Amino acid sequence: xxxxxxxxxxxxxxxxxxxxxxxxxxxxxxxxxxxxxxxxxxxxxxxxxxxxxxxxxxxxxxxxxxxxxxxxxxxxxxxxxxxxxxxxxxxxxxxxxxxxxxxxxxxxxxxxxxxxxxxxxxxxxxxxxxxxxxxxxxxxxxxxxxxxxxxxxxxxxxxxxxxxxxxxxxxxxxxxxxxxxxxxxxxxxxxxxxxxxxxxxxxxxxxxxxxxxxxxxxxxxxxxxxxxxxxxxxxxxxxxxxxxxxxxxxxxxxxxxxxxxxxxxxxxxxxxxxxxxxxxxxxxxxxxxxxxxxxxxxxxxxxxxxxxxxxxxxxxxxxxxxxxxxxxxxxxxxxxxxxxxxxxxxxxxxxxxxxxxxxxxxxxxxxxxxxxxxxxxxxxxxxxxxxxxxxxxxxxxxxxxxxxxxxxxxxxxxxxxxxxxxxxxxxxxx
Amino acid sequence: xxxxxxxxxxxxxxxxxxxxxxxxxxxxxxxxxxxxxxxxxxxxxxxxxxxxxxxxxxxxxxxxxxxxxxxxxxxxxxxxxxxxxxxxxxxxxxxxxxxxxxxxxxxxxxxxxxxxxxxxxxxxxxxxxxxxxxxxxxxxxxxxxxxxxxxxxxxxxxxxxxxxx
Numbered sequence: 001x002x003x004x005x006x007x008x009x010x011x012x013x014x015x016x017x018x019x020x021x022x023x024x025x026x027x028x029x030x031x032x033x034x035x036x037x038x039x040x041x042x043x044x045x046x047x048x049x050x051x052x053x054x055x056x057x058x059x060x061x062x063x064x065x066x067x068x069x070x071x072x073x074x075x076x077x078x079x080x081x082x083x084x085x086x087x088x089x090x091x092x093x094x095x096x097x098x099x100x101x102x103x104x105x106x107x108x109x110x111x112x113x114x115x116x117x118x119x120x121x122x123x124x125x126x127x128x129x130x131x132x133x134x135x136x137x138x139x140x141x142x143x144x145x146x147x148x149x150x151x152x153x154x155x156x157x158x159x160x161x162x163x164x165x166x167x168x169x170x171x172x173x174x175x176x177x178x179x180x181x182x183x184x185x186x187x188x189x190x191x192x193x194x195x196x197x198x199x200x201x202x203x204x205x206x207x208x209x210x211x212x213x214x215x216x217x218x219x220x221x222x223x224x225x226x227x228x229x230x231x232x233x234x235x236x237x238x239x240x241x242x243x244x245x246x247x248x249x250x251x252x253x254x255x256x257x258x259x260x261x262x263x264x265x266x267x268x269x270x271x272x273x274x275x276x277x278x279x280x281x282x283x284x285x286x287x288x289x290x291x292x293x294x295x296x297x298x299x300x301x302x303x304x305x306x307x308x309x310x311x312x313x314x315x316x317x318x319x320x321x322x323x324x325x326x327x328x329x330x331x332x333x334x335x336x337x338x339x340x341x342x343x344x345x346x347x348x349x350x351x352x353x354x355x356x357x358x359x360x361x362x363x364x365x366x367x368x369x370x371x372x373x374x375x376x377x378x379x380x381x382x383x384x385x386x387x388x389x390x391x392x393x394x395x396x397x398x399x400x401x402x403x404x405x406x407x408x409x410x411x412x413x414x415x416x417x418x419x420x421x422x423x424x425x426x427x428x429x430x
Numbered sequence: 431x432x433x434x435x436x437x438x439x440x441x442x443x444x445x446x447x448x449x450x451x452x453x454x455x456x457x458x459x460x461x462x463x464x465x466x467x468x469x470x471x472x473x474x475x476x477x478x479x480x481x482x483x484x485x486x487x488x489x490x491x492x493x494x495x496x497x498x499x500x501x502x503x504x505x506x507x508x509x510x511x512x513x514x515x516x517x518x519x520x521x522x523x524x525x526x527x528x529x530x531x532x533x534x535x536x537x538x539x540x541x542x543x544x545x546x547x548x549x550x551x552x553x554x555x556x557x558x559x560x561x562x563x564x565x566x567x568x569x570x571x572x573x574x575x576x577x578x579x580x581x582x583x584x585x586x587x588x589x590x591x592x593x594x595x
Contacts, residue, residue: 024575037455049586074456124496140498140524142585189490193519364452385447387470
């Protein structure tokens with residue numbers, strides 16, 4: 001029988017020879033993740049069920065990142081619930097402030113998740129780890145409680161949609177642009193309940209950072225997971241990081257797919273997703289004249305060092321437009337230190353940016369860049385729903401780091417090419 | 431299980447930020463969350479709704495975040511059940527796991543207006559629009575495992591019962 005990579009990983013973890021889409025299975029979980037928003041409810045459910053002991057203190061990961069460092073008293077209480085639980089159960093992967101970063105940047109960076117793993121996280125962007133060739137999916141707090149207790153969870157085996165990317169990327173087109181374009185093409189429910197398998201010559205040439213960005217947003221098309229076939233780039237990334245033995249799985253050449261979608265990358269320009277759905281994607285040449293108040297560069301989608309380098313390459317020697325709030329959020333302490341060592345902080349500070357601590361913060365309207373009524377932010381984050389970054393009357397425009405940086409300089413939606421060519425009248429060269 | 435109630439109709443892609451905005455995720459007490467239920471979809475919702483009412487959604491209801499706060503807020507607000515054309519998968523899972531009754535119907539949305547009364551017969555798999563002459567609408571059957579989850583009162587109770595056997 002032939003299977004896709006997703007089916008093979010699920011079969012292995014369920015102790016089955018094979019699985020088929022639609023099957024309900026019980027599978028072993030390698031890593032169960034929670035954060036300061038979702039873990040308190042999971043811990044409450046865990047305790048109310050009379051549970052006394054976690055299945056494996058080394059397989060549970062708890063990261064305070066959403067409203068941490070504590071943004072208010074309520075957040076402090078939530079973080080404390082998680083911290084106390086981590087102490088009580090001697091959770092080895094609890095990260096205190098200073099070690100903690102945005103969870104989906106932190107776990108791959110630390111080698112806590114690896115190829116072939118089955119990972120569940122009480123956070124919808126857990127699908128990020130599919131970049132490594134793992135099956136990773138978001139679940140709720142009750143699921144997390146059950147996984148922490150038993151080390152297992154129920155799953156419905158998804159059908160897989162295969163995305164084949166071919167052609168050469170245009171300048172400044174990143175993994176973010178490919179995934180925004182893809183979601184624009186299939187819609188926010190285009191992959192509902194399904195696995196998204198990203199393949200083709202173009203993605204084989206993508207860095208791990210770009211792959212992490214793409215897998216991160218599978219949920220924005222309704223996907224259960226996003227996954228890449230592991231290769232030499234995967235091997236180079238996990239070498240020296242992986243905490244546990246890992247295994248590469250590959251889709252069989254004649255595996256069955258729900259559908260196959262071919263994408264000619266050569267036609268894709270840098271993308272912007274307009275309010276209020278990630279699927280409202282447009283090429284940068286089609287955005288029109290949209291004045292922007294704030295630019296957010298960071299998050300689990302685009303807060304890695306590669307993203308900050310792209311932003312710095314555009315911001316170097318330039319300054320944010322008058323009235324523009326430019327906020328950079330390195331996603332982890334390691335990214336923070338690396339950016340500092342590379343001199344990126346000087347570039348950002350010279351450009352008029354503020355450099356935030358690693359936190360999810362503004363992405364979900366927590367803090368560190370909340371919008372007032374009528375304000376607009378370009379953001380390298382992953383959601384632009386109504387009220388996502390603040391007032392329900394504010395707007396979020398999703399883009400990659402190149403567009404977010406160029407927009408910060410121009411004061412209105414712009415790509416790096418518009419900026420460099422000087423076609424934007426509001427340009428203020430430093 | 432039969433649920434009869436007045437409906438509140440919402441459109442496609444009602445995301446979890448609309449159901450419970452992230453700015454309230456520093457709350458995890460169910461009643462505290464319920465106070466802001468559906469706030470960014472309809473700021474007046476909690477003033478207008480009555481316990482026992484039913485939410486009717488379009489495509490992809492509950493998309494976005496994995497926050498279980500969303501079904502918790504709906505349940506704690508006193509909403510009896512949610513009927514939508516389709517549910518986003520994490521919301522779907524969460525609802526079964528924590529015991530919020532949800533039902534799929536592609537037809538109902540187009541046949542009712544705000545304020546209509548419906549009756550959901552979960553055992554028979556039918557939805558009846560009260561006062562309408564039309565035949566009841568069929569609800570697609572839920573897999574036996576998930577029926578068991580509901581019967582056991584959610585995932586943790588289900589696990590506890592499994593262990594006791």
